Amino acid sequence: MIKKIVVFSIILTVLLIYIVNSIYKKKSEELVVTEEDSYSANLLENIKYVAKDNDGNEYIINAAEGEIDLNNSEIIFLKNVKSQIKLKNSDQIDITSSFGKYNASNYDTIFSKNVVITYLENRITGEYLDLSMLKNRIIVSKNIVFTTGENVLKADVIEIDTKTKDTKIFMHEENKKVNIKNRNYSDGDN
DSSP states (O other): OHHHHHHHHHHHHHHHHHHHHHHHHHHHHHHHTSHHHHHHHTEEEEEEEEEEOTTSOEEEEEEEEEEEOSSOTTEEEEEEEEEEEEOTTSOOEEEEEEEEEEETTTOOEEEEEEEEEEETTEEEEEEEEEEETTTTEEEEEEEEEEEETTEEEEEEEEEEETTTOOEEEEOSSTTOOOEEEETTOOOSOO
16 A cells, blocks of 8 residues: 555656646746847847859858847848948949848848949949849849939839849839939939
């Protein structure tokens, strides 16, 4: 009889320890996923990513801050982004933006809000830029102003092939046209 009580006590103790441990783990798991804890645990400062493609082009992305996506650790959300694209046999392209989304597995980057691209004497401003290294493509959209020399161009989308340097500039709607003006020419509409 005493053996049965001892065995029962041991089983009951183990069961209680298991239940208490399970409850404690659940509570600590809940604490881990709170917004404040997850934010501070995934916050990065003074970030720099450097990548080279098979053609010898180099992509450098710097950001003041970044936060790793909790659902996909390959995605990093960036703030105050400065980037350089050093194309082989070409001049450097500089990109700045308020925000970015960087994919560490394929190096694709989305720049958003206050996007500024400079290349030689050219300057493009807009609100959204999609850079794909695999597709050799830069797509700039939303409120685009392209300034080159004495000309100012306004459009909805600019697509640039980083390999061939081919550029497409167009509007979303067929009835709208790309607006090009010479800054030195005054036609009374200014």
